[in-house]
Amino acid sequence: MRSRRTVVKWLAVLGALHAIVVCAGFFAPYDPVEQDRKNPYLPPMQLHLLDAQGHFHLRPFAYALKLRDGTFDQYEQDTNQLVPMRFFKNGAGYRLLGFLPLRFHLFGSEDTRICLLGTDAYGRDQFSRLLYGGQISLLAGILGAGSTLLIGLCVGAAAGYFGGWKDDALMRVAELFLALPWLYLLLALRAFLPLSVGPLPAFFLIVAVIGAVGWARPARLVRGVVLSAKERDFVRAARGFGAGDGYLLRRHILPETSSVLLTQAAILVPQYVLAEMTLSFLGLGVPEPAPSWGNLLSNLQQYSVLVSYWWMYLPALAMVPFFLGYLGLASSLQERLAPSKIERRSPGSLA
Amino acid sequence: MKNLNARRLCCWILIGSFALLFLSIGQAANAPQRKAAKEELLVLPGEVGKPGGRLVVALRGEPKTLNPLIAADARSREVIGVMQADLVHINRATQLTEPALAKSWKISPDGLQYTVVLRQGLKFSDGLPLDADDVLFTFRVYLDENVHAPQRDLLIVGGKPITVRKLDTRTVVFQLSKTYGVAERIFDGLAILPRHLLEKPYQEGKLGQIGTLATAANQWAGLGPFRWKEYVAGQRLVLERNPYYWKTDVKGNRLPNVQELVFLFVPNADAQVLKFQSGETDAIASLGAENFSVLSREQRGYTLTDAGPGLEYNFLFFNLNDLGGKASPELTRKQKWFREVKFRQAVSAAVDREAIVRLVYQGRGAPLWGLVAPGNRRWGNDKLAHTPRSLEQARTLLKQAGFSWSTGPDAEATLMDSEGKPVEFSILTSSSNADRAKMAALIQDDLKQLGMRVQVVPLEFRSLLDRITQTKEYEACVMGIASLDADPKRRHPSLESIAGASRYSVGSGDRPPDGRANDGAHARAAQATL
Numbered sequence: 001m002r003s004r005r006t007v008v009k010w011l012a013v014l015g016a017l018h019a020i021v022v023c024a025g026f027f028a029p030y031d032p033v034e035q036d037r038k039n040p041y042l043p044p045m046q047l048h049l050l051d052a053q054g055h056f057h058l059r060p061f062a063y064a065l066k067l068r069d070g071t072f073d074q075y076e077q078d079t080n081q082l083v084p085m086r087f088f089k090n091g092a093g094y095r096l097l098g099f100l101p102l103r104f105h106l107f108g109s110e111d112t113r114i115c116l117l118g119t120d121a122y123g124r125d126q127f128s129r130l131l132y133g134g135q136i137s138l139l140a141g142i143l144g145a146g147s148t149l150l151i152g153l154c155v156g157a158a159a160g161y162f163g164g165w166k167d168d169a170l171m172r173v174a175e176l177f178l179a180l181p182w183l184y185l186l187l188a189l190r191a192f193l194p195l196s197v198g199p200l201p202a203f204f205l206i207v208a209v210i211g212a213v214g215w216a217r218p219a220r221l222v223r224g225v226v227l228s229a230k231e232r233d234f235v236r237a238a239r240g241f242g243a244g245d246g247y248l249l250r251r252h253i254l255p256e257t258s259s260v261l262l263t264q265a266a267i268l269v270p271q272y273v274l275a276e277m278t279l280s281f282l283g284l285g286v287p288e289p290a291p292s293w294g295n296l297l298s299n300l301q302q303y304s305v306l307v308s309y310w311w312m313y314l315p316a317l318a319m320v321p322f323f324l325g326y327l328g329l330a331s332s333l334q335e336r337l338a339p340s341k342i343e344r345r346s347p348g349s350l351a
Numbered sequence: 352m353k354n355l356n357a358r359r360l361c362c363w364i365l366i367g368s369f370a371l372l373f374l375s376i377g378q379a380a381n382a383p384q385r386k387a388a389k390e391e392l393l394v395l396p397g398e399v400g401k402p403g404g405r406l407v408v409a410l411r412g413e414p415k416t417l418n419p420l421i422a423a424d425a426r427s428r429e430v431i432g433v434m435q436a437d438l439v440h441i442n443r444a445t446q447l448t449e450p451a452l453a454k455s456w457k458i459s460p461d462g463l464q465y466t467v468v469l470r471q472g473l474k475f476s477d478g479l480p481l482d483a484d485d486v487l488f489t490f491r492v493y494l495d496e497n498v499h500a501p502q503r504d505l506l507i508v509g510g511k512p513i514t515v516r517k518l519d520t521r522t523v524v525f526q527l528s529k530t531y532g533v534a535e536r537i538f539d540g541l542a543i544l545p546r547h548l549l550e551k552p553y554q555e556g557k558l559g560q561i562g563t564l565a566t567a568a569n570q571w572a573g574l575g576p577f578r579w580k581e582y583v584a585g586q587r588l589v590l591e592r593n594p595y596y597w598k599t600d601v602k603g604n605r606l607p608n609v610q611e612l613v614f615l616f617v618p619n620a621d622a623q624v625l626k627f628q629s630g631e632t633d634a635i636a637s638l639g640a641e642n643f644s645v646l647s648r649e650q651r652g653y654t655l656t657d658a659g660p661g662l663e664y665n666f667l668f669f670n671l672n673d674l675g676g677k678a679s680p681e682l683t684r685k686q687k688w689f690r691e692v693k694f695r696q697a698v699s700a701a702v703d704r705e706a707i708v709r710l711v712y713q714g715r716g717a718p719l720w721g722l723v724a725p726g727n728r729r730w731g732n733d734k735l736a737h738t739p740r741s742l743e744q745a746r747t748l749l750k751q752a753g754f755s756w757s758t759g760p761d762a763e764a765t766l767m768d769s770e771g772k773p774v775e776f777s778i779l780t781s782s783s784n785a786d787r788a789k790m791a792a793l794i795q796d797d798l799k800q801l802g803m804r805v806q807v808v809p810l811e812f813r814s815l816l817d818r819i820t821q822t823k824e825y826e827a828c829v830m831g832i833a834s835l836d837a838d839p840k841r842r843h844p845s846l847e848s849i850a851g852a853s854r855y856s857v858g859s860g861d862r863p864p865d866g867r868a869n870d871g872a873h874a875r876a877a878q879a880t881l
Contacts, residue, residue, distance in 0.1 A: 035796050037706045072713035073644070121710060121789060122796070198806065283782060283809055288792055302785050303621035304641035 003336040010329035017322055021134035025094030028128035029108045033289040034092065036113065036123030039065075041073040044118040044126075044311050045083075052079040060085045064112045073308070083112045118311040120299060124289075126311065130318050133291035137280075138322070140207050140292075141273035145265055147211030148272075149218055153254070153261065156222025161230055161249060171223070174216035182213050186279060199290045206285055210275045218264045222257050229256040259337030266330035270323045277319075293319060390472030391454055393598045395606065402604070405611040407632045409623040413616050414588065417571060417579065418562025419542040420492060420500045425833075430588060430614060434476075435542030436574035436597070438467055438486070439535050446729050448535050452481070452543055452574060452597070462530040469521045474595035475545045476578035477569065483517040488546040490515045492553055505537050545572045564588075576607040588614040619783060627653075639786050640712040657715075660726035664719055665787060665831040667702070667778065667794060669695065672823045685776055685826055688768060693752035697745040700738055701797045711789045742800055749801065756802050766802035775804040776826040779818065782809035784831070791829045 020027055045062040064081035068074040089108035096102050107114070117126035159170040186209055197205065229235060235252050243251075273293070279285040280294025281301075288295060296315035299305050305312050414427040419435055422428050440451040450456075456467040473481040493500045494512045506513050509529030516524050527534060548570065552561045562571055568579040574597070577590035590612040598606045615632060617623045624642045627635045630652070638646065647655050669689035670682070678686070688694045704718030720737035723730045738744065753769040766774040780791045791807040798805050810818070818825045 033796075035793075037703070037710060037793075040710050072709060122792065123710075288807055289795065302641065303624055304639070304645045307645055308641070 003332055006332040007329065007336055010325060010332055014322075014325040014329060017325060018138065021131060021138055023096060024128075024131035024135055025096055025102065026104065027106050028125075028131040029089075029091060029105050030113060030125040030128045031092040031094075032124065032129040032132040032291045034124060036119065036125075039113075039115075039119055039123040040121050041309050042115050042119040042123065043075060043309075044116060044314075045114055047085065047114075047116075051082060057082075057084070062109075062114050081112070083109050083114055085109060085114060117314050118309070120296075120312070121305075126296070126314065129291035129296060130293075130315055133293045133296055133315065134318065134322075136203060136286055136290065136292040137273050137276050137294065137319075138269075140203065140210070140276040141269045141271075143207045144210040144214075144272040144275070145268035147207065148214045148268060149261055149265055151212070151215035152218030152264075153222055153257065155215060156219035157226050157249060157254060157257070159219070160223035160226030161245070161253065163227075167223070171220070174219050177213070177216040183278070186210075186213070187282070187284065197287070199286050202286050206276055206279055210272050210279075213275075214268065214272070218261070218268075221260050221264065225257045225260055226253055229253045259333070262337065263330055263334045266326050266333055270319075270326045273319065273322070391470040392472075392605075393450070393470070394603075395598055395600055397601070399600045399602050399604070400608040402608045402610070404609050405613060406609050406634065407613040407615060408634050408636075409617040409626055409632045410588070410614040411616075412618055413585070414564070414614075416563050417566075418558070419502070419544070420498055420558055421562070423501050430590075431542065431573075432540075432575070433577045433590065433612060434573040434575040434579065437538055437541050438469075438543065439538040441536060441539040446727070448539070453538075456535065458535075462534075463527045465525040465527070465534060466518070467523050467525065469523070470597060471521065473574065473597055475547075475572040475574060476593040476595055477545070477548075477572040478595060479545070479547055479572070481543065481545075481574065482520045483523050484520075485546045486523045486543055487515055487517055488550060488553075489541070489544045492544065492549070492558070493541065497556070498553075498558055502541055505541075508534070543574055548572060577612050580611070586616060588616075590614070640715045643715065644713060660717065660724060661833070662724050662726050663831060663833040664722065664724045665790060665829060666719075666722075667698070667790075667827060667829050669827045670823065670825050674823055679824070682824070682826065684772070688774060688776075689827075691752045693748040694754075696738075697748040697752070697801065698798065700741050700745040700748065701801050702794055703740055703797050705740070707790050707793055710793065711786050745801055764802045765804070773804060774802070775806075777806040777808045779808050779810055779815055779825050779828040781812040781815050781830075783812055787829045787831060794829070 042065055045065065047060040047062055049057055049060060051057060051061070061082045061084040063077040063079055064083050065075040066078045068076050085107050086109055087107050089105055090103045091105045091108045093101060093103050113125065115125045115127060117130060119125055120129070155170050155174065159167040230248075230253055232252075235248060238248060238252055276285060276292065277294035277297065280292045281298045282294075283298065285294050286292045293315050296312075299312050410426050410429060412426055414422070414430045415424055416422050416427050417431060417434060419431050422431055437451050438453040439448050439456065441447070442449050452469060452473060453467045454470045456465055458465055467486075469481070469483065469486070475481060490506070490513070492498055493502045494506055496503070503512075508527045508531045511528040514526045516526070518524055525534075531537075549558065549561065552558050564582050564584075568581070571579055573593075576593055576596050576598070578593045579588075580591040581587075581589040583589075592607050592610050594605070596606055600606060615626065617626055617632075620639060620642065623632070623635060624638065624646065626632045628646070628651075635646075643655070646653075670686065671689055674682070699720075704720075708714060708716040708718055717725045719725075721735070723732070725731050725733065749766065754774065755767050755769075756764040757767050757773075758764050768774055778791045778794065780787045782788070788807065788809055795805040795807050815828070819828055819830070
């Protein structure tokens with residue numbers, strides 16, 4: 001029972017994190033591609049309740065930042081100019097969940113923008129970009145993991161169930177896939193594709209590429225489960241009563257693989273989010289100006305950014321709670337869905 | 352067109368006094384003075400330095416060749432620049448010509464004959480003497496169509512090649528078919544080649560195989576301050592002082608003082624900055640504005656000098672090449688827009704050059720509306736009128752050219768051409784140049800305001816060049832050009848290959864009044880109005 005509660009707990013954490021990203025339009029105060037050319041590399045603004053004179057304000061506020069004279073990226077706080085935060089404010093239009101047109105944001109401000117995580121080289125709000133970027137990166141991870149598991153399930157089930165030369169052939173192909181140097185292959189593959197791809201085709205390309213790459217490992221796991229499941233007594237009994245291949249697979253064998261698949265899913269999603277980030281970091285992902293976590297981090301390829309603007313690292317921290325959530329879910333799923341195996345294995349491995 | 356800007360931040364950062372001495376070699380002297388003996392060396396005024404030392408500088412990558420007849424890439428040219436010498440040299444500080452291997456030259460009253468007298472006692476870096484026959488041979492090779500030397504185009508004046516003849520062992524006459532205002536400037540950078548090493552390969556048609564990095568160091572010679580010593584593949588090229596160099600200091604000591612010049616191959620600008628900071632290299636030339644800020648923040652053991660505006664500029668251009676049947680139908684359709692002058696004018700009016708200067712160059716640049724950068728003191732004219740940035744003006748121009756806007760579901764207007772197709776195109780940039788990628792992103796956002804959908808495509812530099820110059824499969828591109836000479840007539844050959852026939856006639860400011868570079872009528876691929 002305890003493990004069931006942990007699964008629910010992790011699911012709730014992940015659900016909340018994803019809800020923020022899914023509703024990025026609401027939580028993000030600004031349009032992620034809107035440039036504010038007067039404020040490049042604005043450092044993160046701190047929210048205050050107490051002002052410089054010691055007065056308390058009920059409404060959180062930030063101090064406006066001014067460019068220091070004669071510089072182009074050095075700002076100083078103007079403690080005379082308070083920028084109060086306005087909650088539930090109308091601002092840039094967006095589409096919630098992709099269809100519901102809204103203009104309503106969690107917070108905003110009057111004239112001066114409040115950039116909680118600073119701005120990038122073009123004065124775009126990093127906080128908004130981070131939230132919108134999560135949509136692309138997480139969706140790519142989830143869709144990629146989904147397609148991987150689908151391919152893995154089909155190949156693994158076919159190999160395990162039918163056996164013989166089909167099994168041999170499929171597993172050799174899987175080994176081939178495991179042995180390929182994927183990053184280089186991805187780079188080569190992307191280079192073959194047309195020069196300019198729009199953001200949407202580029203996104204599906206990434207999903208297809210990372211989804212097609214990783215199926216070998218889940219396929220082998222599924223094959224193992226299917227191999228043992230098809231020799232179980234109830235499967236033999238069903239076969240004895242005349243059940244066909246399709247019925248057996250659907251009704252008795254594939255349900256056995258669900259624990260493996262769920263655990264794999266929880267492990268693969270963060271892996272594939274990372275894969276998307278790697279591709280985007282290298283400039284092979286969704287093209288600018290659309291944000292994705294990898295795009296945000298690719299600014300760090302420039303030495304001057306690396307040493308001058310520390311807030312450009314922040315997108316790297318954003319994935320930490322997501323990854324922790326997924327890995328926590330994976331381990332509690334494993335515990336819950338295969339308790340006997342864990343018990344049997346752990347004393348041995350500890351010894 | 353873009354224009355962009357650039358004050359090339361050429362910050363020479365120098366460490367140590369010998370670096371200064373080294374630079375002084377390249378700079379120039381006032382009038383040459385005669386040395387008593389039979390050697391007529393060029394005496395450089397200024398401080399007398401101490402001999403010795405070694406200067407390490409970074410090079411973007413391995414030079415492809417040391418042979419000036421083949422070198423087309425900037426790295427090879429940079430190395431060749433210190434290994435070879437020209438008859439007449441342009442002083443980069445004053446932007447005027449100065450005698451180099453030529454002691455003097457006379458121009459005939461009709462302006463068609465240039466009589467050039469060589470210095471006495473000149474020797475190649477292998478110790479063999481130079482005479483008029485070497486000069487004759489050099490120009491014969493440059494002008495030979497079978498050699499495909501990149502310099503050949505420069506030597507065709509009025510449609511005919513320059514002819515060269517010898518008067519005596521030190522005097523050569525160049526005959527032009529037409530007066531040419533910048534004739535003496537074309538000698539700048541034209542290395543005089545060693546006939547004793549090249550004549551045989553030339554006759555055998557094997558010029559391409561000599562002067563490569565595989566050639567033995569003693570099989571190569573030049574007239575520049577340094578000669579080849581050692582090459583370590585993938586790491587460095589070491590040059591040593593040329594003991595026969597033809598410049599001396601005021602005390603008569605032969606220059607250069609620096610014993611060794613080492614080129615380290617450091618592939619990207621950021622790595623060059625790191626190497627410089629760690630002291631592995633002694634000087635760094637032309638850094639990006641952001642790296643300049645980084646280096647100026649904590650100056651340890653070096654000084655930064657802002658050498659002022661340079662001749663480099665970046666620009667946006669459209670593909671106006673006439674590809675005949677080879678172009679894809681899509682490109683042909685888009686070229687119809689690009690060929691529309693008003694379309695290009697609208698693009699030019701929409702580009703926020705000030706923002707580019709501020710965001711890409713941190714203010715260390717200047718907006719341009721033509722090809723002449725502000726560092727060009729002879730040709731620059733900041734009083735020329737230009738159209739200010741105006742989106743309304745851009746929209747009016749587009750409307751006049753038959754474009755219209757359709758409003759999509761997101762209330763974002765999309766620009767449509769007269770056939771009702773949306774205006775979408777891609778801009779190529781070099782993936783290794785962060786500055787240009789930024790410019791492209793700013794232009795992309797500017798054009799979005801006009802309803803144009805622009806994709807920025809970063810490409811590896813070599814495949815970018817290949818697309819621009821060979822296959823010509825591109826729509827628009829942001830590139831930069833570092834001009835070697837102030838005179839726009841003698842522009843970098845790569846611009847010639849992009850722009851086709853240059854539209855600038857010599858010696859007069861023949862620019863369209865608004866500084867737009869082209870109407871494309873003549874240019875094979877004009878730079879778009881920027």
